[in-house]
Amino acid sequence: MAEIVAAFGAPHTPHFPDLVARLGPDCEVARLYAELRRNIQEVSPDVIIVFDSDHLNTFFFDNLPTFAVGAAEITSGPNDGTKMPNYKLRIDAHLAMKAHSHGIEKGFDISLTQEFQVDHSVLVPLHFLTPDMQIPVVPIFINGLCPPLPAAKRCHALGRMIRDMVDSWPHATRVAVLASGSFSLEVGGPQIPHGKRSGVPDPDWCRLVQTRLKMAEVDDLLNEATSGRMLRAGNVGGELLNWIALLGVIGERKPRFIESQLDHGHAYGVWRWD
């Protein structure tokens, strides 16, 4: 039977691949991603389910899903001009189709896409965590950028549904989960600092979210992470919903590792129970 073996949370700041290429493996960003990579290598998953918020690159307002599963055999990117290598990324289409059908069966009206590319929000974490791109993924997209955002409790329930789906998967598959995104970040909106394209409007919220994660205070976080609260933390503050879906998968477990970069409004986390 399939099992969830570990979970990871990571940022996807677009300039990090270039930054680390310039500063080398001893810089803070490289060190934090390396901690996650070491853990991924130790648990050796067969597939990674990725909760991600597309940045209006895979999808657009002509057809904007609240939840979607990508179930092609392969995808590629980044499709948004991010300065990083271009990758082809294998998808476990079999498991992805199961996520779609299981979701529909359980009352989640998830969209399905079978031909798509992905942007930096999927590929920046994988660039650092699985740079040979040999572990197939199942991308599950959650709208974290375009209000109205889905409710935190709904995203948590989505995660629980994914855990049930994995539990019922009749193959000996080791599944890891990755949540991609920030807790407080404004890109191009009114809360940016003067002379900048992005900023962190609410480091206090970032600090609180990190505490909730560290102490596994899931119910508190679900109650606090209202749409309004997330949007006050930035126009991409809804990326927290990916981490909340992750919590739905793993239950009330404390992370083995969590460290934030408050000046970036994000954190790096590892959950293991082996």
Next chain:
Amino acid sequence: MSVYGINKVCWLTLHDKAFRDELKRDPSKALAALPLDDEERRLLLAGEVGRLHDLGAHGFLLSHLSRFELFGLTVVTYSERMRAAKTALEDAAKRDERGT
């Protein structure tokens, strides 16, 4: 006023290099075929990103305009104009009222 056309211009700016080049070369001509009303077209050509955000355009998408320095925008002028706009939270509430 749909706002869709403004977001579409921003999206094309990132994803369609030929369109982006045309925007640099002849902004009015490049916008001619897009579904914009007169006010949206005027605000785009003037680089009034704060006003466009107030109409409901997405800040993340609008930032593509400064990334490629279109409509005379620099990072500084972009941030100055955008900081005068309503936040995404206020904008979401307004959009709900408008039904757009």
